[in-house]
Amino acid sequence: MSGSSITIENVKQFIVGYDSKVPLITGEEKRYINFDNAASTPVLEPVLETINRFMPWYSSIHRGTGFKSQLSTNIYNKTREIVLNYCRANDDAHIVIYGKNTTEMINKLARRLLIEDDQVVFSTWMEHHSNDLPWRYNQRVVHIEVDEQGRLDLNDLRNKLDEFKGKVRLVAVTGASNVTGYINPVHEIAKMAHEHGAEILVDAAQLAPHRALDLKPQDDPGHIDYLALSAHKIYAPFGQGALVANKDVFTRGNPDQVGGGVVDVVDKDYVFWSEPPEREEAGTPNLIGALALAKALQVVDEIGMDKIAEHEMKLTSYALKKLKKLPGMTIYGSDDENDVENRLGVITFNLEGFYHAYLASILNYEYAVGVRNGCFCAHPYLKKLLKITPEENEAYEKRVLNHDRSQIPGAIRMSFGMYNNEEEVDIFVEALQRIQRGEIKGRYVQNIQTGEYHPENLESDYDKYFRL
Numbered sequence: 001m002s003g004s005s006i007t008i009e010n011v012k013q014f015i016v017g018y019d020s021k022v023p024l025i026t027g028e029e030k031r032y033i034n035f036d037n038a039a040s041t042p043v044l045e046p047v048l049e050t051i052n053r054f055m056p057w058y059s060s061i062h063r064g065t066g067f068k069s070q071l072s073t074n075i076y077n078k079t080r081e082i083v084l085n086y087c088r089a090n091d092d093a094h095i096v097i098y099g100k101n102t103t104e105m106i107n108k109l110a111r112r113l114l115i116e117d118d119q120v121v122f123s124t125w126m127e128h129h130s131n132d133l134p135w136r137y138n139q140r141v142v143h144i145e146v147d148e149q150g151r152l153d154l155n156d157l158r159n160k161l162d163e164f165k166g167k168v169r170l171v172a173v174t175g176a177s178n179v180t181g182y183i184n185p186v187h188e189i190a191k192m193a194h195e196h197g198a199e200i201l202v203d204a205a206q207l208a209p210h211r212a213l214d215l216k217p218q219d220d221p222g223h224i225d226y227l228a229l230s231a232h233k234i235y236a237p238f239g240q241g242a243l244v245a246n247k248d249v250f251t252r253g254n255p256d257q258v259g260g261g262v263v264d265v266v267d268k269d270y271v272f273w274s275e276p277p278e279r280e281e282a283g284t285p286n287l288i289g290a291l292a293l294a295k296a297l298q299v300v301d302e303i304g305m306d307k308i309a310e311h312e313m314k315l316t317s318y319a320l321k322k323l324k325k326l327p328g329m330t331i332y333g334s335d336d337e338n339d340v341e342n343r344l345g346v347i348t349f350n351l352e353g354f355y356h357a358y359l360a361s362i363l364n365y366e367y368a369v370g371v372r373n374g375c376f377c378a379h380p381y382l383k384k385l386l387k388i389t390p391e392e393n394e395a396y397e398k399r400v401l402n403h404d405r406s407q408i409p410g411a412i413r414m415s416f417g418m419y420n421n422e423e424e425v426d427i428f429v430e431a432l433q434r435i436q437r438g439e440i441k442g443r444y445v446q447n448i449q450t451g452e453y454h455p456e457n458l459e460s461d462y463d464k465y466f467r468l
Contacts, residue, residue, distance in 0.1 A: 012419040087214070101240075
C-alpha cells in the first residue's frame, strides 16, 4: 500500500488495525469502532512503514562517528525542521524541544520560565490538567472564566489583563477543548497578551490533528510564542511530545533535567551547558518517536488539513443532528449542527437513565464501540458544565478519597479522527437507541474502587489477541 496515494477519501485504508475485530459478550466478534481519538489516535500505515524501513539504520545520535550514528543524527535533526514547518514557525526565532508528551513539555516550560515574584501566569478553567497543574505547581496562577456553555470568557481575560497590568508573564490556553471541542481564537488572545507585555503558550494537543497551525512571524501581534503537541494524538503513538518555543527563554538559566547530552564542558566544580535545544534533552532522546511524529505530520500535510477539517466538520454536524433526536440526550457545549467551524469533532454527553460508566461499558462489550467516560482530565471544567453544586462536590470528593468511585460525576465523550465516517455514527446512534429500549444482553457489576463496569462472570482472553 506504500505506493498508493493517501487522501481523505481513502485514509481509513491506511489506518493500522482499522478492520480489527474485538470480542462481544455473546462470544461473537465485531469490527471495532474507535470514537476515542481525543485520547489517542491509531497508527498511520505510512508511519509504521517508515519506522520499519529505518530500523536497520537505527543507532545512537550525536557524537557517534559511525555511519549509522551519523545517519540517525541527520534524521533526528530533520524531524525538527518538519515540526517547525508544520507549525509555520520561523526557525531563527523558535526551536523544537522533544520530550515524552505535551504534559512533559508544558511542565518543562513551567519550570524554565523565569518569572519575577510579583508576576503571574494566566490559565483558564477549560484547560486539560496538563495546562493547569504545571502552572499551579510552579507559578502563581490566575484562572480565566468560562461561560455556561463552556466557551472562554474573553471579557474576563481582558479585565484581568488590565487588573494585573504589567504583571502577567504568560497566558497559557488550550487551542481546542478536549471536552467540548471549542476552538479558542488563539491569535486574538495572543494579540491581547502581547499588548499587555505577556507571552502566550498554546496547548495544541487537541488542535494539531484537526486544524492547521500557524505560529506567525514574531513581528505579528498575534504570533504564538510557545506551542506544545503530542504525537500520540496525531497518528504516531510511539511516545513523543514537542514544544515549539521562543529560543531566548532556553538560553537563560539552567536546564530542568541534567545528565548526558546537555553540556559542552564539565569540570570538578563548574559546567558549561550546550546551546538549546540540546541542553533541554538530557539523556538519549526518543529518535523513533521523533521520526514517527515527523512522518505523521508529512502524511497529514499530504492529505491536506483543509480537507481533514472539512470532513470532520461534516461528520460532527451529522452526529449532532442525529444525537439530538434521542430522548433524554444532554450534550455539553454547543449542540448546533450548523455551527461546527469553530469546534472539533469532540461530543460530550449524558443519556438520561444511564450512568456514564455503565453506558460506556455496554457500548464496548455489546457493540464494539470505544468511547471515553469520566471527567477527561478537566475536572473543574466538566463539573461546571455538569452544574455540580458545592455540596455535591464535597460529597463526591469524600467518596473518592475513601477509594469509592461508584458515583463519580462525569459524561461520555465520542471523538472523531479523520478516518471515521457517517456509517460508524449510524451504528453508534442505533446502539444508543437499542440500549434505551432495554436491549441489554449482559448483567454488569461495578468495581467500586475504579468505578468501571464489567459483565458478570466474563473473563476477557486478551492472550488470544496479543501476547508478549
